[in-house]
Amino acid sequence: MEFGVKSGSPEKQRSACIVVGVFEPRRLSTVAEQLDTISEGYISNLLRRGDLEGKAGQMLLLHHVPNVLSERVLLVGCGKERELNERQYKQIVAKTIQTLNETGSMEAVSFLTELHVKGRDSYWKVRQAVEAASESVYSFLQLKTKKGEPRRPLRKMVFNLPTRKDLPLGERAIVHAQAISKGVTVAKDVSNMPPNICNPLYLNQQAAELVESYPSLSLDTVGEAQMEELGMHTYLAVGRGSENESIMSVIHHKGGNADDAPVVLVGKGLTFDSGGISIKPGEAMDEMKYDMCGAASVLGVMHTVAELNLPLNIIGIIAGCENMPDANAYRPGDILTTMSGQTVEVLNTDAEGRLVLCDALTYVERFDPDCVIDIATLTGACVIALGKHATAVLSQHNPLAHEIINASEQSADKAWRLPLWDEYQDQIESPFADMSNLGGRPAGTITAACFLSRFTRKYNWAHLDIAGTAWVSGANKGATGRPVPMLTQFLMNKANVSIDE
Structure with missing residues (x-):
């Protein structure tokens, strides 16, 4: 239009x-x-x-x-x-x-x-x-x-403004809104694609097509062989039961100076989550194709930042994987060694997103980032806590959390901060490993973030749990494209984009 x-x-x-x-x-x-x-x-x-x-x-x-x-x-x-x-x-x-x-x-x-x-x-x-x-x-x-x-x-919508001096503001708003809407549409289309089409390779192909369209973008692809060399054993364990290879796509937007520290976005990309050996109930399991909405939102945001050519260095990580049960699948009781060297006792193979993300969050240390935000449909507990209206924000870095919340208010893409206190860390202690991958029912969203926080001590980090906001169920089920508007606004603020330009 x-x-x-x-x-x-x-x-x-x-x-x-x-x-x-x-x-x-x-x-x-x-x-x-x-x-x-x-x-x-x-x-x-x-x-x-x-x-x-x-x-x-x-x-x-x-x-x-x-x-x-x-x-x-x-x-x-x-x-x-x-x-x-x-x-x-x-x-x-x-x-x-x-x-x-x-x-x-x-x-x-x-x-x-x-x-x-x-x-x-x-x-x-x-x-x-x-x-x-x-x-x-x-x-x-x-x-x-x-x-x-x-x-x-x-086909065409014209918005009337009170005075002629408002026209530059309106024109700028249209440019920004169309770029954001394009990113939202990309995120929705990829998320709504069925899992027999949308697998980790498909996500990588979508990233490659994006990179071909914009000169500011480039792509690195990390397959299972390289993951093995890097020691990303928890990431690999989650995908072991699937015939589809796990693939991590790393999209670079080079809009800033060469020595500017990048903003890194890490998206959970479980293209289908059966729960693995800890298999999920059958009801609404079809919606587990949406377990890659975090990755889809990163792809959408990278479309938008390239369209706006934001003067920042931004890296978008699409952590593609599929969690399936077979004879080679990882099991409850397994103890895995992460890329960071820390060990994890698996209590439930359906708490797999954090196992993929923890290795991806260790991988991004090499970029010496300005900050890192991961986006994930991580916990059903988030839906219980906040419903379908607000994305959960968890961070130990107050300035970063405040920037995200401010961006959510500006963009009308609602978010709410949850605590990330040390007291919750006790729930993921393990008698056999450095930590377990499950903290029990109480404060499930927070303990999942506590797990991730143990892999983010070398940079400023925030976690967005979009389990409640990434898609809607029912007769009109479908992806929402959130939090593309909020993340774009966050990056526009970082880039000091003026609405009067």
Whole structure:
């Protein structure tokens, strides 16, 4: 979809559709009032008849409104004006796009960006509108024989801004939002791909295709033979039961000076997690193809940073692996030696993500990083703690944690910090090895992070548990592409990207 910004009065807009807001109870927004005036009360008369109350998400499409140049006017219910918040604003935009797709309007001019959202400027409103629009039209149709696309889908959306001085902000917002949306789409597409197609080799191939598209990117591939030489025995153990080779893809974005320390993102890439010998219950096991959403988000972020050509050195690690049971699979009771030399007693082969990540986190020491963030669908306990709304953030480095939380608030990609106190470390002690790979049911998200923290002492590190936010279940199940927006905002902040450029 094409996006643009302009500044003009509603009565002068000549478009397939013009979009304006109506508040509860049947109160016209400023722009809607202007249209009502030139239409000689046509809109207010409809509201008095009860055609639209103004509740959030209500839609009323009008054709050939008197004296209005646009063919259609879409009245959008925005709820109570004083209660309009960020979440409601995004929902309204998404519902508007869906409605426009059904009306046959191939282009539209939206005045919803003139609504007042507390504490948010034109840049934020345009960027969120573009991201919400891209989200609302996303579909995964690659493997359907009948695509079922709209007959006349919306092709162009123009956002009207109050003054001409807001236009550079709006244009910058579109550039950023389209790059982020592209990254989100990449992450979704890879995550939604079935595990018989999306295996570690497929992830590596996707990384290779990305690198070919952008001159700032390069790729290193670490296969099982090299992992063996490096001593990545826990990573290798997890993949031993699978016929698919474990592959770690290392994507370099060189946007900074040669001697600038890189920001490293490490994504858990379990392309299917059966649980191994500690096999999972059958119900919803198909969703374990989403156990590589951390890796998918890294791939998406690398798309976005290359598209924006951020002036940073960034390394994206895709830790591809598959956890399957067979005669060669690792077992509960095994003791494994990590790349760091520390030993791990395996209590449960379904706590495998941390075994892959711990070796990947040791591997990245060679880059002398500015900071390292790992992203993983690591624990079901995270869903119990935070539900499906917030990504868990755990770190022993307060400044890094604060930067991530700040980025989550800016991007409206919600996150919440959990504690990582030393008291929790006792839960992963083992009588036979340096640690176990399971800390029991209490504080499962925290003890998993405690395990990872033992491999990150040489740099500043944060862990993002996206088990609750990476995908949705049910009839409309699918990947969300999170936390691509948050991580991109974090990197934009690191790069001091100005919205006024």
